[in-house]
Amino acid sequence: MNAVAHDEPPSPLLTLIDLGHRARVAANTDELAFLLVNETHRLLRYRQSALWFAEGGVRCLSGVVQVEANAPYVQWLKQVCQTLPVADERPRVSVVDVDRLPDPVRAQWDEWLPRQALWISLPASVQHPGSVAGGLLLAGDVQHHPDLGNAAFYPLLEEWLHTWHHAWLAQFRPRAWSPTLWREKMGAWWHGARDRKWWQRRPPRIALLVTALLLCPVRLTVLAPGELVPAQPVVIRAPLDGVIAQFNVQPNAVVKAGQPLFSFDEAPLASRLEVARYALSAAQAEYRQQAQMAVSDSKSKGQLALALGKIGEKQADADYLQSQFERSHVLAPQDGVVLFDDPSEWIGRPVQTGERIMKIAAPQDVEIEAWVAVGDAIPLPDAAPVSLYLAATPFDALSGQVRYLGHDALARPDGNYAYRLRARLDSATTQRVGLKGSVKIRGGWVPLVYWILRRPLAVIRQFIAY
Incomplete structure (x- = not known):
């Protein structure tokens, strides 16, 4: 029986598996960086190594606990790594040709590193916030050249760097709300495949879709404050000059014809x-x-x-x-609901003949009244449809048709001018007179782009000379 030799070097595959396991169980990025620059020595002999990223510079050095960013050696390494190529998809191993480096870098190479060096580039991914282009620089005394048989270790190094890079990205938790990540994703989606013909790319298709949407016909609509008002109320005015002594009814009370309403002194x-x-x-x-x-x-x-x-x-x-x-004793001329202000505001107040005191409206004889701002006065067809969304019942709209729109703008209590609009209801309602809300008025059909730009164009037009 032959004895097993215990001093034989471990298999490179087993070493790769062990390094991958240690990378996956690493607690943080500092441990991962230390593992890469120091334990890669188990796969390939070297004297010095450095981990560099395009953002941040030199991250870790072999045999060094903490990197001094302002040290001359670190500054020189940063210049060297910036001149080396960066991978596009996965890590790539390449031999560093010192003679082809820029003169300022090549002049100090022999002072800091051995002549034989390998560069393993790390790619950047736009889909991960922790992915930054970089690379691992390995320098030693062994000459690295495919003709010497060292190229057999290149796939192992690339696989080890690929595993390490995956573990490195796992340390960064991508945030779905990150503006940078979403900007990068939208940029990649927008450009898409560049080898397609121009009409098959996304920008022309999106431009065509947006143009089609902007030309889609929509109803020109405006919003205006509105309320339910009596359609044909009976106005009760002061029959003589005098002082009101008392009221026999309360606001919103239902009265019969001939019932006393109020009396004078x-x-x-x-x-x-x-x-x-x-x-x-x-x-x-x-x-x-x-x-x-x-x-x-x-x-x-x-x-x-x-x-x-x-x-x-x-x-x-x-x-x-x-x-x-x-x-002096005013009686109700018809049946209906009495509409007036607080009685205490009228009692003892002198009034003149013809001054309006109250109104009497039939319970079902109501219609919509709206005040359309001067800037929202759009052309309306005959019997244009309107909808009243009451503040008391915002989910139940009352529909109607425009009866008339005033020709002259009237001053409102807020100091603005508006056109009075009256619309008859399509059906009877149980809502009481006086409820307020928003009225949506529908005009003719226009392109969507006109519907969007109507108000901005109107404002701009006021500042442009004819």
Whole structure:
């Protein structure tokens, strides 16, 4: 039986497997970098090694715990690595030809490193935030050349660097919300395959799609504040000059025809009516006296006509004041809902004849009123459709058709000017008068690009000379 030799070197494949295992269980990137520059010696003999990245410079050196970024050796290594090639897809091994390096780098090579060196480049990936182009520089005394048989170790080195690079990227957790990552992904998706014909690439297709979308016909719509108002209300105005004494109904109360609504202060009218009645009685007494005297006195007969005219004048004054007294009690002319402000704001307040006090509207006789801003006054066809989205019920829209749009803009309480729009409802509603919301008014069909740019173009047009 032959004895097993325990001093034989381990198989390169077993070494590669062990290095891969150690790379996968590494705790952090510092441990991974230390493993790469120091343990790669088990696959290929070298004297010095350096790990370099395009962003950050020299990351780790063999035999050194911490890299001093400002050291001359580190600065020179950074210049060397910047001149070496970078892989596109996976790690690649190449022999460093010192004689072809730039003069400033080649002049100091013999001072810092042996002449024989290998460069294993690391690719960068746009799909991972931790992937940065870089490479591993190995320098030693053994000459590296394919004719000498050293090339057999190149696949092992490339596989080891590929495994290490995978473990390195695993240390970085890509964030889905990273702006850089999304920008890179969108850039790669936008450019796509460059070997296709121009009409098969994404930019022309997207431009064609956007153009088609911008030319799609859409309804020209505008939004305006609106509310439910009575369609044909009966306006109750002050029948005389006076002071309101009391209200017999409350706001939003349902009344019947002939029901008392409010009344004026009766004291001034009552006193004037009493004076007029006394004046009428005095005129009638004077007429009777003149009539008795006319029997015996012919001169008194001529005074009868004047006395009779005076009686008519006083009678007219008394009748007018009586009618005013009766009109001081205002009655409802029809059935409906009473619409007015707080009664306490009216009681004791002097009003003039014709001043509006309240309105009476039929419960189902309502329509939509909207105020269209001057900048939103679009051309509307006859019976243009509108929708009212009440603040109380935002998910239930009331549909209607435009009845008329005012020709003149009116001043609003907020100081702006707007056009009054009235629209009849398509169907009866149970919503009460006075509820407010937003009205969506639909005009004619226009291209989508006009719908988007209508307001900006209108603003720009105001600053451009004709």
